[in-house]
Amino acid sequence: MDRITDGSGAEHRQGAEGADGGRGTDAGERRPASGGRLPVGTLAVDTARDRVGVVMDHVGGRVNLRPLGGGREWDADPGRVRPADRADELRARVREANAESRRGR
Numbered sequence: 001m002d003r004i005t006d007g008s009g010a011e012h013r014q015g016a017e018g019a020d021g022g023r024g025t026d027a028g029e030r031r032p033a034s035g036g037r038l039p040v041g042t043l044a045v046d047t048a049r050d051r052v053g054v055v056m057d058h059v060g061g062r063v064n065l066r067p068l069g070g071g072r073e074w075d076a077d078p079g080r081v082r083p084a085d086r087a088d089e090l091r092a093r094v095r096e097a098n099a100e101s102r103r104g105r
Contacts, residue, residue, distance in 0.1 A: 036078065038063065043084040043092075046076040052084050052092035069096040 038044050042055045046065055053065030053074070062075040084092070 038081065038083060043068075043089055044081050045084050045088050046074070046081055048077060048080040049074070052088050055081075067096070068092050069100070 037058055038055045040055050040057060043052065044055050044063070044065060045052050046063075051065070051067070051074075053067050055063060056066050056073055057064040058078070059075075061078070063078050063081050064073050065076055065081070066073045
């Protein structure tokens with residue numbers, strides 16, 4: 001397995017599963033090196049809801065996330081939130097573009 005960094009200094013292992021470390025496994029539940037809290041502004045995946053959002057805040061032991069295209073924030077369990085990889089971001093952006101096209105924008 002190769003070691004890769006995500007720009008924040010955190011190392012991740014890359015093997016046959018790809019850069020995401022095998023989403024849906026313990027390897028996909030990586031935590032940031034900064035004491036387990038993702039910085040505000042980080043793109044993250046709420047694995048409990050299979051949704052991608054931007055970290056807006058940490059309040060009362062929960063992580064507040066906002067959808068990429070804007071909209072209503074939701075609270076997530078910090079243990080079920082991981083940094084988004086490129087595939088997660090692309091999937092979220094395609095989902096948002098499809099939703100906008102259905103709304104006629």
